[in-house]
Amino acid sequence: xxxxxxxxxxxxxxxxxxxxxxxxxxxxxxxxxxxxxxxxxxxxxxxxxxxxxxxxxxxxxxxxxxxxxxxxxxxxxxxxxxxxxxxxxxxxxxxxxxxxxxxxxxx
Amino acid sequence: xxxxxxxxxxxxxxxxxxxxxxxxxxxxxxxxxxxxxxxxxxxxxxxxxxxxxxxxxxxxxxxxxxxxxxxxxxxxxxxxxxxxxxxxxxxxxxxxxxxxxxxxxxxxxxxxxxxxxxxxxxxxxxxxxxxxxxxxxxxxxxxxxxxxxxxxxxxxxxxxxxxxxxxxxxxxxxxxxxxxxxxxxxxxxxxxxxxxxxxxxxxxxxxxxxxxxxxxxxxxxxxxxxxxxxxxxxxxxxxxxxxxxxxxxxxxxxxxxxxxxxxxxxxxxxxxxxxxxxxxxxxxxxxxxxxxxxxxxxxxxxxxxxxxxxxxxxxxxxxxxxxxxxxxxxxxxxxxxxxxxxxxxxxxxxxxxxxxxxxxxxxxxxxxxxxxxxxxxxxxxxxxxxxxxxxxxxxxxxxxxxxxxxxxxxxxxxxxxxxxxxxxxxxxxxxxxxxxxxxxxxxxxx
Numbered sequence: 001x002x003x004x005x006x007x008x009x010x011x012x013x014x015x016x017x018x019x020x021x022x023x024x025x026x027x028x029x030x031x032x033x034x035x036x037x038x039x040x041x042x043x044x045x046x047x048x049x050x051x052x053x054x055x056x057x058x059x060x061x062x063x064x065x066x067x068x069x070x071x072x073x074x075x076x077x078x079x080x081x082x083x084x085x086x087x088x089x090x091x092x093x094x095x096x097x098x099x100x101x102x103x104x105x106x107x
Numbered sequence: 108x109x110x111x112x113x114x115x116x117x118x119x120x121x122x123x124x125x126x127x128x129x130x131x132x133x134x135x136x137x138x139x140x141x142x143x144x145x146x147x148x149x150x151x152x153x154x155x156x157x158x159x160x161x162x163x164x165x166x167x168x169x170x171x172x173x174x175x176x177x178x179x180x181x182x183x184x185x186x187x188x189x190x191x192x193x194x195x196x197x198x199x200x201x202x203x204x205x206x207x208x209x210x211x212x213x214x215x216x217x218x219x220x221x222x223x224x225x226x227x228x229x230x231x232x233x234x235x236x237x238x239x240x241x242x243x244x245x246x247x248x249x250x251x252x253x254x255x256x257x258x259x260x261x262x263x264x265x266x267x268x269x270x271x272x273x274x275x276x277x278x279x280x281x282x283x284x285x286x287x288x289x290x291x292x293x294x295x296x297x298x299x300x301x302x303x304x305x306x307x308x309x310x311x312x313x314x315x316x317x318x319x320x321x322x323x324x325x326x327x328x329x330x331x332x333x334x335x336x337x338x339x340x341x342x343x344x345x346x347x348x349x350x351x352x353x354x355x356x357x358x359x360x361x362x363x364x365x366x367x368x369x370x371x372x373x374x375x376x377x378x379x380x381x382x383x384x385x386x387x388x389x390x391x392x393x394x395x396x397x398x399x400x401x402x403x404x405x406x407x408x409x410x411x412x413x414x415x416x417x418x419x420x421x422x423x424x425x426x427x428x429x430x431x432x433x434x435x436x437x438x439x440x441x442x443x444x445x446x447x448x449x450x451x452x453x454x455x456x457x458x459x460x461x462x463x464x465x466x467x468x469x470x471x472x473x474x475x476x477x478x479x480x481x482x483x484x485x486x487x488x489x490x491x492x493x494x495x496x497x498x499x500x501x502x503x504x505x506x507x508x509x510x511x512x513x514x515x516x517x518x519x520x521x522x523x524x525x526x527x528x529x530x531x532x533x534x535x536x537x538x539x540x541x542x543x544x545x546x547x548x549x550x551x552x553x
Contacts, residue, residue: 007190010211014180015203015253015330017246021130021239029109029168038167044424047143047151051113051159054152058160080425080536083274093108100167104113106122107142 033063036099042071043078046107055102069096077103111166113159115139117341121282124338128237135170137162182229182245185214198253202335205325209253220248223261225548232265233272236279238333242268246331254323259301259553260316264323266380266543267291271327273541276382280537282334286342287384287534289324290432292518293353294368295378297545300553305353307522310529317350324348349385354520358437362444367518371542378545383430383516384538385531389413394526399443399456406433406528407460413530414508416476420535422492423472423481427510428536433457434529436521450517458512466502516540 030036042048048071056068074092075085093101114122114136126134140154180186187197194211198204210216221228228245235242244265251264271278293303304314312318325348334340359366368379391409396402410431420429443453469482487497496506509515521527
């Protein structure tokens with residue numbers, strides 16, 4: 001005698017919820033870094049100070065005239081004021097005439 | 108603006124997953140080989156020059172791409188039809204389950220849950236990072252069904268998601284590497300109306316309300332906030348969800364202490380949830396003594412031992428956001444209160460006595476926790492911490508773990524007749540305590 005399956009039948013709903021963000025395109029990239037202003041954003045952990053110093057040395061060697069806005073100017077992006085710092089970022093980048101941003105550390 | 112994000116090797120999947128929620132699935136990242144924390148200065152510099160610099164240049168000069176989301180179902184779509192095993196398998200394959208079987212979320216089940224809220228199913232309580240998804244009443248009901256909750260738990264689930272969406276809590280940090288887990292403290296008449304355990308085994312799974320509501324929290328973090336293991340959840344170790352800790356309000360009332368709900372700004376008769384993330388905890392077994400003078404030194408010592416790197420949330424990584432939690436069994440609370448001590452007296456004592464030498468405080472952060480840019484004197488002179496941290500320049504002076512007595516949280520629960528306590532180490536502003544009122548529907552019958 002074969003047993004009838006006792007597994008039920010269910011029509012189940014999606015447990016997630018719609019995403020509230022639209023896909024964005026990346027900004028146009030720079031032709032060269034020479035003469036450009038690059039802002040450093042740091043979350044003040046995992047030796048970012050050493051990492052940014054090494055990156056500065058490397059990029060300055062390859063691209064004459066490249067300028068860096070030091071991470072200390074922007075404040076801790078993962079500290080107690082992070083929400084305000086991130087909210088102010090577009091305005092600050094404009095004031096600093098920034099051409100590009102390097103952000104770390106994702107660790 | 109062109110950007111390059113510096114990401115270490117173990118976090119590339121996280122970067123990929125997070126960028127989807129930001130609407131930039133092709134966000135350029137530059138690899139930092141290994142992890143900087145395990146590299147000497149020379150090794151790190153060598154890796155940055157050899158690998159990372161070239162990727163930064165490519166990110167800023169040569170990256171392109173358009174964010175496009177994968178098509179997803181609509182909010183109320185039926186996504187699968189079949190038997191119990193097939194449903195379970197389908198949810199596992201889509202990463203919608205925690206690995207245990209779920210209660211199939213059918214329309215009929217969800218409608219039962221919706222009967223226990225006066226809000227519309229489409230109401231949005233907030234938008235949750237990292238996935239940037241809407242926290243809707245509908246999605247709360249669906250995940251509540253899945254978790255094995257009963258429909259009447261719905262008002263609690265709604266309050267929990269309101270708390271999760273509160274910016275002060277910081278849900279976006281829920282996948283951080285220390286792997287802290289949220290503890291839910293429940294207060295009010297609803298504790299007994301719905302049969303929550305608040306006695307022996309209060310932190311153990313096995314009681315349907317405590318367990319299923321705790322499971323709901325983790326499922327909602329997964330399915331709506333978007334914390335998927337090996338992706339947006341980077342807990343180095345992590346742990347399973349915590350069951351709900353309901354307070355013993357009968358004892359609190361008898362000894363004249365306020366419940367946690369009152370400390371969070373509500374009335375003693377209110378039904379409330381209070382959430383916070385804790386990186387770990389430890390039991391203090393067999394606390395001996397019949398007076399506060401005998402009992403309190405044991406608790407203060409345990410708190411000082413239980414908190415180490417977490418003090419970065421007191422000074423340095425954040426300021427004044429560390430809120431250690433002590434659970435007292437009722438018999439201990441009764442013994443302390445019998446000498447006339449209030450809960451505030453307990454907090455003041457702990458603030459005065461749960462202390463460590465200043466040199467150790469500084470060493471733990473500056474050297475062991477990789478925060479090279481401060482010391483206590485500088486922080487005090489900059490006005491960022493109170494004078495209690497800088498009463499002298501003696502490196503052996505004792506300094507507190509937190510900035511004020513009120514930052515201690517004390518709850519009363521667990522075995523009424525056993526002299527144990529429990530200390531939770533808090534995750535600071537990355538899971539700061541938030542309390543919410545539980546709104547009961549007009550037809551509440553319990």
